[in-house]
Amino acid sequence: MARVNGAFLDVLLLLLLLSVQTLPLVAAGDPHNCDAPLASSLPQLSFSSSSQLSSSHGPGFARLNRRDGAGGWTPLVSNKYQWLQIDLGERMEVTAVATQGGYGSSDWVTSYLLMFSDGGRNWKQYHQEESISGFPGNTNADSVVQYSLQPSFHTRFLRFLPLTWNPKGRIGMRIEVYGCSYSDGNLPPVNSIMNFTLGSLLDDWHWHSVLIELQNMHVNFTLDKYMHHVHVNKESSYLDLNFEVVRHCGI
Structure with a gap:
């Protein structure tokens, strides 16, 4: 399971880079577009x-x-x-x-x-x-x-x-x-779902399915059959992916 947890972190770090172009989620501490x-x-x-x-x-x-x-x-x-x-x-x-x-x-x-x-x-x-x-x-x-x-x-x-x-x-x-x-920095509307497929994430040189589901303030990250759920505070404009994974997965 430790290898899976490590894979979750690798996946989320990569998705964090992708989200700069595709999602209104940004790393904690980065300025968001509000000007x-x-x-x-x-x-x-x-x-x-x-x-x-x-x-x-x-x-x-x-x-x-x-x-x-x-x-x-x-x-x-x-x-x-x-x-x-x-x-x-x-x-x-x-x-x-x-x-x-x-x-x-x-x-x-x-x-x-x-x-x-x-x-x-x-x-x-x-x-x-x-x-x-x-x-x-x-x-x-x-x-x-x-x-x-x-x-x-x-x-x-x-x-x-x-x-x-x-x-x-x-x-x-x-x-x-x-x-x-006031809501521009929050998560996308209800039923906003995005899918990514990434590979070689468990050091076994196999492709693995990654699903991100965004619904209101709820975020589900799924790697193959392993799911991780995050609830984002409505007042927040940021989602610290590193913190959430460490806190919930114990990496």
Whole structure:
């Protein structure tokens, strides 16, 4: 049986390499693909703010690299009580943010806080690597300043709170949020089944059948007649194959 257990490990290590191209399962510690722009495709009603200088300076014009309206969001009064909010529509994993100033203007934010909320009422401040200070912003109107968020977090609502801005202008912001659906890193849909046939896995120079069955959060690995079952936590975006095999098979 020890030789079979050793074969399981060999099979799973090889399948781990194949899964990079075929499955949304990745080795623990490897970054997963979660960097899609989330705000650019949202309707204007998904953006809101504390105030706006005019109808052409409204929050719906705050998309990154856009020039419509006045070219960005500007509040009625530039002070530390202003905010720009995005409703992502559902709970998403957020991995990065980016900012610009108002297009072709002297209006940009030089530092800001990032707040998040699941329901849009109770807000928490995002702290970048335990720092209590805000994010450095822009030094001109049109350059993009992007920050990767470590760690990432899950939320539906985001607020950008300007702290400081160009002293010769006003608060002006265009923004983007990057990430993915909260479930994108989980296992494939129900009844998703894949089959592999691999050979020479038991040092006997014979071919052996390998079956991987993915159903919701349940994974079955079958080598010939030997089956190994793994249940993946719904909150997890990773499946550590090495750990699961060692823990369950005692290799």
